[in-house]
Amino acid sequence: MHVLELETPSVLIDLDRMEANIARMQERCDALGLRFRPHTKTHKIPAIARLQVEAGAVGIVCQKVSEAEIFAAEGFNDIHIPYNILGERKTERLAQLALYNRITVSADNPKVIAGLADAAAAHDMSLRVLIELATEIGRAGCGVEDVVQLARQIEAAEHLHFAGLMVYPSVPSTRPLLQEAIDVLSRHGIGVDIVSGGGIGALQHAADIPELTELRVGTYVFNDWATVLKGYAALDDCAMHVAATVVSRPTMERAILDSGSKTLSSDTIDNGYGFILEYPQAQIYRLNEEHAYVDLSACDERPDVGERVHVIPAHTCVVTNLHDQLYGVRGDTVEVVWAVAARGKVW
Amino acid sequence: MHVLELETPSVLIDLDRMEANIARMQERCDALGLRFRPHTKTHKIPAIARLQVEAGAVGIVCQKVSEAEIFAAEGFNDIHIPYNILGERKTERLAQLALYNRITVSADNPKVIAGLADAAAAHDMSLRVLIELATEIGRAGCGVEDVVQLARQIEAAEHLHFAGLMVYPSVPSTRPLLQEAIDVLSRHGIGVDIVSGGGIGALQHAADIPELTELRVGTYVFNDWATVLKGYAALDDCAMHVAATVVSRPTMERAILDSGSKTLSSDTIDNGYGFILEYPQAQIYRLNEEHAYVDLSACDERPDVGERVHVIPAHTCVVTNLHDQLYGVRGDTVEVVWAVAARGKVW
Numbered sequence: 145m146h147v148l149e150l151e152t153p154s155v156l157i158d159l160d161r162m163e164a165n166i167a168r169m170q171e172r173c174d175a176l177g178l179r180f181r182p183h184t185k186t187h188k189i190p191a192i193a194r195l196q197v198e199a200g201a202v203g204i205v206c207q208k209v210s211e212a213e214i215f216a217a218e219g220f221n222d223i224h225i226p227y228n229i230l231g232e233r234k235t236e237r238l239a240q241l242a243l244y245n246r247i248t249v250s251a252d253n254p255k256v257i258a259g260l261a262d263a264a265a266a267h268d269m270s271l272r273v274l275i276e277l278a279t280e281i282g283r284a285g286c287g288v289e290d291v292v293q294l295a296r297q298i299e300a301a302e303h304l305h306f307a308g309l310m311v312y313p314s315v316p317s318t319r320p321l322l323q324e325a326i327d328v329l330s331r332h333g334i335g336v337d338i339v340s341g342g343g344i345g346a347l348q349h350a351a352d353i354p355e356l357t358e359l360r361v362g363t364y365v366f367n368d369w370a371t372v373l374k375g376y377a378a379l380d381d382c383a384m385h386v387a388a389t390v391v392s393r394p395t396m397e398r399a400i401l402d403s404g405s406k407t408l409s410s411d412t413i414d415n416g417y418g419f420i421l422e423y424p425q426a427q428i429y430r431l432n433e434e435h436a437y438v439d440l441s442a443c444d445e446r447p448d449v450g451e452r453v454h455v456i457p458a459h460t461c462v463v464t465n466l467h468d469q470l471y472g473v474r475g476d477t478v479e480v481v482w483a484v485a486a487r488g489k490v491w
Numbered sequence: 492m493h494v495l496e497l498e499t500p501s502v503l504i505d506l507d508r509m510e511a512n513i514a515r516m517q518e519r520c521d522a523l524g525l526r527f528r529p530h531t532k533t534h535k536i537p538a539i540a541r542l543q544v545e546a547g548a549v550g551i552v553c554q555k556v557s558e559a560e561i562f563a564a565e566g567f568n569d570i571h572i573p574y575n576i577l578g579e580r581k582t583e584r585l586a587q588l589a590l591y592n593r594i595t596v597s598a599d600n601p602k603v604i605a606g607l608a609d610a611a612a613a614h615d616m617s618l619r620v621l622i623e624l625a626t627e628i629g630r631a632g633c634g635v636e637d638v639v640q641l642a643r644q645i646e647a648a649e650h651l652h653f654a655g656l657m658v659y660p661s662v663p664s665t666r667p668l669l670q671e672a673i674d675v676l677s678r679h680g681i682g683v684d685i686v687s688g689g690g691i692g693a694l695q696h697a698a699d700i701p702e703l704t705e706l707r708v709g710t711y712v713f714n715d716w717a718t719v720l721k722g723y724a725a726l727d728d729c730a731m732h733v734a735a736t737v738v739s740r741p742t743m744e745r746a747i748l749d750s751g752s753k754t755l756s757s758d759t760i761d762n763g764y765g766f767i768l769e770y771p772q773a774q775i776y777r778l779n780e781e782h783a784y785v786d787l788s789a790c791d792e793r794p795d796v797g798e799r800v801h802v803i804p805a806h807t808c809v810v811t812n813l814h815d816q817l818y819g820v821r822g823d824t825v826e827v828v829w830a831v832a833a834r835g836k837v838w
């Protein structure tokens with residue numbers, strides 16, 4: 145099928161760029177001696193995870209148990225879920241998943257560890273647990289002062305295995321924290337096998353944090369306007385382009401596209417919602433669900449009603465989650481239509 | 492099923508409140524002599540649209556052709572799509588839809604009207620077209636100076652019928668514009684059957700715009716934190732509650748919920764992402780895809796890890812679009828599980 149046969153809005157993936165992104169990340173991790181574990185949240189598509197594993201990834205990352213179920217059913221059997229899994233129904237599903245797969249989760253508090261231990265014991269199987277350390281972003285994670293107690297709780301549970309430490313994001317300022325945690329655990333006779341880093345710029349910072357053994361990165365596979373603005377990718381590394389149509393030109397300075405927040409999401413970078421390839425001076429300054437408002441005042445050339453344009457979104461992962469299909473394109477040809485198999489899996 | 496058997500995050504709809512919202516809106520429109528046409532984007536569920544029509548709505552609104560196809564297949568045959576429909580594949584689908592249904596679209600420029608005319612002629616059927624007038628929000632819409640020419644273009648097309656005018660939003664400042672447009676059309680011998688207003692506060696402003704004949708409102712069916720803050724609904728009118736779990740309590744002042752932007756969307760109101768019913772002083776101040784960051788510093792009572800809370804989201808419509816199911820709840824009982832049939836329909 146010719147790409148112009150797709151209606152708009154459609155989310156196109158440039159296959160040449162995606163393949164180059166996958167190869168480059170793996171080469172760089174190999175060169176650093178780091179095990180690479182792609183975060184599947186960016187694509188949510190088993191066929192793309194397959195390409196990542198074939199390139200050399202040691203396994204995958206999912207953020208939810210329900211996502212891991214999708215990927216496990218497709219044969220991915222080494223899955224890391226970097227999240228506190230809570231609630232009897234969730235830990236029950238997690239335990240069932242771990243019966244035939246190597247499942248590693250994270251925890252930052254005793255209650256989560258207790259729930260994991262109960263579920264693993266009930267199913268007589270083993271769960272691997274990383275301790276999540278708090279970082280400067282102030283999200284989840286425990287303090288260094290808690291790691292020995294948590295690691296001992298994990299090791300004391302017959303069916304849990306203390307697998308190591310994880311942080312998000314792994315930027316140079318987190319190194320002293322990791323060193324301190326590894327040191328205090330070592331002084332208490334507890335070894336740390338895995339030190340897992342992650343986040344959009346994790347590769348670029350990895351050489352400065354030699355304690356890391358694994359990286360979790362997702363966005364690199366497609367990249368987006370945020371990765372470009374942060375200097376982690378070039379415009380030509382962006383594999384996701386949202387095809388959109390100019391549906392209205394109410395004034396000389398304004399265009400309206402059919403790619404609103406239902407297509408691009410409301411995530412922003414620098415107060416913008418993406419970059420229009422054909423009109424680099426244009427600014428997508430507001431979204432409603434089915435309308436993107438574009439300021440054309442800085443543009444020499446301006447689009448007509450009915451014209452098709454292509455938007456690099458501000459944040460690629462959240463775009464994937466809004467769509468039932470992504471379209472893999474090479475040149476002008478739609479080579480593959482992927483169902484976004486793990487879209488909308490929130491449990 | 493007891494509501495606590497649902498894992499989190501789950502989107503709960505309080506059936507008593509939803510039914511009261513539907514009845515109240517219809518009564519008020521009836522009292523004003525206004526035809527009411529609910530916008531289905533808020534729920535995307537035919538069974539709820541059925542309740543709205545049974546209460547007295549004259550038809551429904553969809554924002555996309557692909558959404559209208561879902562509702563038409565469920566028997567809704569008077570559908571308004573207030574959008575410029577462009578592109579041969581879309582106008583072809585629109586024309587097929589209009590063969591057996593009463594379909595009204597909008598247009599704000601000659602190119603859209605020409606495309607509609609071609610598709611309607613090719614299928615030898617009739618399409619009803621409203622002219623969209625620009626309002627103060629600066630989205631789509633033509634100026635009053637264009638309405639006569641556009642109305643003549645519509646009337647000149649054998650298979651198009653000029654149905655009237657539409658605005659979004661219909662606030663008092665739009666009234667002079669509507670009066671002027673109706674006046675100039677009248678002076679050129681063109682009658683205006685429908686004057687369609689819409690938006691979150693359209694009901695509250697309707698009495699000040701007696702030119703209106705129809706209202707398009709969606710949000711009222713569930714309401715959300717934005718409608719409360721804007722004074723259009725009370726807290727007890729909010730029917731959508733997102734059940735979430737406290738998955739981490741990294742500090743005394745911070746909680747992390749499992750309802751991130753993949754559950755609540757990134758839409759904000761007053762820099763917040765929603766209102767936590769159990770902790771009214773808490774502030775959801777940031778979201779990642781699977782993490783909501785909550786500031787508890789103003790709270791006397793604070794939640795424990797594992798505790799279930801309920802969030803009224805900032806914007807209800809975009810939450811619906813992220814989920815495969817909504818759960819209709821009465822008291823503690825899940826009375827109905829609805830598939831969000833028109834979720835993700837962007838074409």
